[in-house]
Amino acid sequence: MSTPPLSALPIRRLTPRDLTACADLSEDRGWPREEHKWGLLLAAGTGYGIDDPDGGLVSACVVTDYGPPNRPTLSAIGMVLVAERHARRGIGRRLMQYVVEQADTTPLTLHATPYGRPLYEGLGFKVTGRAEMVRGHFTPGGPTPSVATRAATAEDLSAILRLDAEVFGPDRTHVLTRLPAFGDQLRVAEDGGELLGFAAAWPNMDTDVIGPLIARDTETAKALVTSLAAATDRPLRTDIDVRHEELLAWIKERGVESQAFNAVMTYGAPDLPGDWTRRFAPLTVAAG
16 A cells, blocks of 8 residues: 555644654654653643654644633644654645644744744744743842742632733633643742732753743742742753843843744734733743
8 A cells, every 4th residue: 555645644633642752753853852841732732743654743733722712812833843754845834734724713823943933934924022042050149039939829829810811811721720730839929918920840851941930020030030940950941031131131140041042923913912021931932
């Protein structure tokens, strides 16, 4: 029996049972396997993939919907991958076109590497911002941030969700409620019982990723980062909106170095909803 052409291979929904195949695909492209992150994305979002007749996946991506169930007001696309042996044959474009069609009128967003940006621009995505990836061992120094932080408790969840709705915009309860199990740390900043911000740190291969990072102001963001860093001896990684110049300068002064820049892109909307001044870093660039 002859092998069908790549253009004839069906696109299907992925499930958590596809986690190993997704991690294998990441490794095939020289990315870390990131099984912990794949597990969250496949549980909280919708994966799409193309099976390789010879085994494994030809291509994959994950879409995370935000807003009311079955009526999302924003969808984030991430982990767009094509196996090396099938690269540069239009597979990524085909998968992305399918995702755009499935979204219908729902606005889309993604973080694009310089390599992937031309593909997305060709599909109609527009650059609306930039994020800087920083990574390294955090070394405390300088004035101690004056904002008080503590470990979050179950009683904080409703306040976290209210603040996130103000700052992020679309409801992402189905993702944030997974943070206590997904992350190693979830901390809040408060003043007189008022929630000023929250942040999580979660394990990803040999680093601890800080995200999401939501804060009233830069001083609050610094306090949250400092408190998260104090509880780990692993390198930190986070992706900070480049408009937060003060936070980027501060964290680099403490040994966390610039690694790369990604373009924040949208489709079907002129910009992201919410309040960027209090949105310092995403949960992960793969989910917004």
